[in-house]
Amino acid sequence: MILLSSAILLLALQDKPKAPPKGPPWTTDPRAAKRESLRTGKPIFAYFTKTY
Amino acid sequence: MPVEGQLLPSEELKPLYEKVIWLWVYRSFKKDPGDLAAERVMNRCGASTYPQLLFIDGPSWTVLVECGRSVAEFIKSAENAIARMKKPDPAVERLLVKMNRAKTLLEGGKKDDAAAILSEFKKNDPCEFFAEARELLGLVKPASEEDLADPDADRRADALDLCLAKRVPITKGAMALLSDPDGDVRLRAVAYVAAVAPDRLDFKTLLADPMDGVKFAVLDAGKSAPDPKLAKAGVDAWRDLDAGKIRSGNPNVLRMKLAEILGLSGGEDAVPILEAFASRHEFLNGTTGACVRSLGQLGKRKVKGAAASLINCFPPAVTPEMEKAKHATHCINLARTVHAALQDACGESPSPFPPAWKEDDRKQILEAWTRHVK
Numbered sequence: 005m006i007l008l009s010s011a012i013l014l015l016a017l018q019d020k021p022k023a024p025p026k027g028p029p030w031t032t033d034p035r036a037a038k039r040e041s042l043r044t045g046k047p048i049f050a051y052f053t054k055t056y
Numbered sequence: 057m058p059v060e061g062q063l064l065p066s067e068e069l070k071p072l073y074e075k076v077i078w079l080w081v082y083r084s085f086k087k088d089p090g091d092l093a094a095e096r097v098m099n100r101c102g103a104s105t106y107p108q109l110l111f112i113d114g115p116s117w118t119v120l121v122e123c124g125r126s127v128a129e130f131i132k133s134a135e136n137a138i139a140r141m142k143k144p145d146p147a148v149e150r151l152l153v154k155m156n157r158a159k160t161l162l163e164g165g166k167k168d169d170a171a172a173i174l175s176e177f178k179k180n181d182p183c184e185f186f187a188e189a190r191e192l193l194g195l196v197k198p199a200s201e202e203d204l205a206d207p208d209a210d211r212r213a214d215a216l217d218l219c220l221a222k223r224v225p226i227t228k229g230a231m232a233l234l235s236d237p238d239g240d241v242r243l244r245a246v247a248y249v250a251a252v253a254p255d256r257l258d259f260k261t262l263l264a265d266p267m268d269g270v271k272f273a274v275l276d277a278g279k280s281a282p283d284p285k286l287a288k289a290g291v292d293a294w295r296d297l298d299a300g301k302i303r304s305g306n307p308n309v310l311r312m313k314l315a316e317i318l319g320l321s322g323g324e325d326a327v328p329i330l331e332a333f334a335s336r337h338e339f340l341n342g343t344t345g346a347c348v349r350s351l352g353q354l355g356k357r358k359v360k361g362a363a364a365s366l367i368n369c370f371p372p373a374v375t376p377e378m379e380k381a382k383h384a385t386h387c388i389n390l391a392r393t394v395h396a397a398l399q400d401a402c403g404e405s406p407s408p409f410p411p412a413w414k415e416d417d418r419k420q421i422l423e424a425w426t427r428h429v430k
Contacts, residue, residue: 047120
């Protein structure tokens with residue numbers, strides 16, 4: 005039973021979508037970022053990461 | 057410095073929160089819409105490794121600065137990127153106001169009024185308002201071959217994927233997408249043309265593409281069968297890379313892929329290029345082994361000078377310094393690779409590879425191979 009619960013918990017953790025690091029005002033929408041860059045003249049800082 | 061946990065939550069970056077736009081691009085590899093959007097951004101920026109930190113010019117997705125991993129490097133990179141940006145485009149603000157008005161009308165159930173506004177967005181706007189308007193109006197249909205000429209890059213990319221899946225014969229329109237301004241479209245165009253009509257790829261132009269992904273895709277596609285035209289373009293690309301005429305964010309990977317192509321399809325002109333790199337004896341660099349193996353392949357095809365060149369590629373004997381740095385195994389492995397490549401080239405070996413790689417072992421093997429090759 006304990007093993008089964010652990011396995012379910014592990015699977016749930018693996019499926020949980022990863023979130024950006026805390027702190028900066030992140031966007032995940034490339035189109036919105038591009039518009040904001042053109043509107044404001046600010047560069048985009050892109051942080052590329054993946055599931056490990 | 058680790059990116060997450062140390063660099064990105066650093067308090068010292070707070071003054072930059074409002075000076076740059078923070079885009080988090082996460083690949084889940086689930087092939088869902090979010091993952092596809094992330095893949096497209098990566099293709100457009102030419103990003104190919106993780107984690108990667110880049111400052112980008114939003115309108116064009118051009119990389120302005122590759123960012124260092126320390127707080128000081130990050131701040132310096134950000135300041136450099138900010139200084140390189142062009143002035144804002146006032147038209148975007150107007151278009152944004154218009155789009156928000158249309159969305160408010162849609163939310164309030166006033167579909168006709170919203171549609172009247174949304175239909176005013178022009179095809180050539182720089183910020184995809186036209187594409188978003190079409191989505192809001194429910195006019196987006198499944199991708200078709202006609203979308204190869206769509207103003208929206210995502211639609212052109214979808215159309216190319218569809219043409220590839222259905223093996224649609226190449227059209228003039230599809231060929232034109234090999235030089236599309238959008239990097240993701242170019243990459244998918246290469247995949248499509250390489251699969252359906254590889255003889256129509258202009259290797260010289262594609263190997264000079266500013267995006268590594270395009271160069272890598274051309275070389276990966278070329279591994280399926282020997283192609284002397286690709287090898288000729290590969291020799292030129294290697295020389296141009298050395299001369300700084302071709303830019304690459306990952307020149308080592310590019311050389312490794314070029315080496316593989318030269319081994320498969322190269323001629324006499326590939327030998328000095330591969331030898332020059334391999335005889336640097338960089339046993340910690342995978343490209344060295346790739347060059348050695350390719351020289352072995354050339355030797356097997358009896359390309360002049362290939363077998364003899366391999367003798368210069370044996371690394372020096374193992375030294376106490378190498379052992380101390382735990383590099384001895386890498387050095388011996390490279391020596392073994394050179395020995396195997398010579399065996400490939402000559403079809404036989406004058407002597408087995410020695411159990412150790414000390415000065416005497418090296419001397420004996422070199423003498424044996426030199427006599428044999430001559």
